Amino acid sequence: MTLRNRREDFFWSVFGAAVVAYALIPVAWIVSLSLKRPADLNDRRFFPSPVTFDNYRAIFADAQFPAALWNSFGIALIATALSIVLALFAAYAVVRLDFPGKKLVLGGVLAVSMFPPVSLIGPLFNLWRTVGLYDTWAGLIIPYMTFTLPLAIWTLSAFFRELPWDLDKAARIDGATPFQAFVHIIVPLAAPGVFTAAILVFIFAWNDFLFATSLTSTNAARTVPAAIAFFTGSSQFEQPTGSIAAASVVVTLPVVVIVLLFQKRIVAGLTAGAVKG
């Protein structure tokens, strides 16, 4: 029995180490490329031998990348804030109130999350050009909200179901107004769930490529994923591999850091939203 367990343990440890290496390879590779000199790009080596930060200097000196980074941050933050506020209302209603059509709301939310974004880009492209939202922040925030709302509503309502709402009732019996009870009891308890939902929504908006490429055309609203895809390099004779790699590292790092810091909550949020429903 013990021998068998030890063998099993050994097997899972080796497997675990392999998984860790496998998960990190592309990250290490893109970091490595970003630190290579242009002349060393083709050396086929995994690690850069003379390390240079020129690529980072180059992308920040260029007008395109800082603008795209600013757009990404602004658009993702605003989309997150708006989605979370609307999702909070909806999730509260779905969990705490009894009203006809509740199932319809939840079903509709699920349907929207399955919607193929490519089916929307034609009409949105056309509409946004007519109403002047093409190549603007709002032109991206609105479609992002559509797809982040289902995510936020499911995550938040799964989270709200676990909250001890009796405390809220007890506080009211003790003489607190509904508003006081909500602010002093429910809000602090709900904060971690709200935070988790916000991270998931932010990652979604930060990650999007399809809307960002089809609904923007200039530095006015083009976000980093789209900007990277259209990088041309400093001259047409030079492959922009190094700058693309450096830009990739810059957009990846903030999200990876956020995810690693809050990994426990994110895992809880992802699985609560998807499995428990």
Next chain:
Amino acid sequence: MTGRSRAERRLGWLLCAPAVLAMLLVTGYPILNAFWLSLHRFDLRFPEQSQFVGLANYASVLGSEVWWRALSNTLIITLGSVGLELVLGFALALLMFKATMGRRTIRTVILIPYAMITVVAALAWKFAFDPTTGFVNALLNLDQAWLSERWSAFFVIIFSEIWKTTPFMALLLLAGLTLIPQDLLKAARVDGATARQRFVKITLPLMKPTILVALLFRTLDAFRIFDTVYIQTRGAADTETVSIVGYNVLIARLNLGLGSAVSVLIFLGVLLIALLFIKGFSAPLTRSGGQ
């Protein structure tokens, strides 16, 4: 009481309305608009030539080889990536569940692919498989132009997809694993069931609902694949997927009529997949579970 329940009803609707309206406006209106556009000849470069053409756009999409190639490419990528992800995701979920050493590290590291932007992951693997800048050929001692041939390009695309999304699958399956009563497995072990028997007869049947949810999510995602293919091949080497076709017709060629027909067909494809899975959900769990 009736007054209160009426107030509750009103509040419920009031609170849901903004979110529902936001979603309806950006999905409901455009899909109806796409349907309407798909019945018209409508090219943004020649807007004055617009006219109602009925189902002609559908006829030309369904009659073109491009569409069917793209559909079969999409299905190859979907089946290839989701199938392997299920197996790998299960292995990863079991690892996270059973590992005694470094379980926290594994759980943390596994989130890195999830946190990485799809575009960046696609670029990283594109550069890795590149014959001049990449390390893969050097590592395998090969001289292969991966992304310029159809099947090797599929390999790279599917590989990138698997790398990126297996963690998501694994996390969902892990959540399902934790819901299995451990006493049941212990009892089976005492009764002499082998690890394989325990997995096939207890774990798998109890996991069926979770597996279906995970498969549904991933299948729909894979069917809509755009980023990875666009970054790695832009549809060259005969790797165009339906989303790439839709994007090209709509945004690159500005043919809204034809492109909308493609959009509507993709929408119907997603609907069909969802319906098939939902039928699978409601199938009695015991039928495939008992044996």
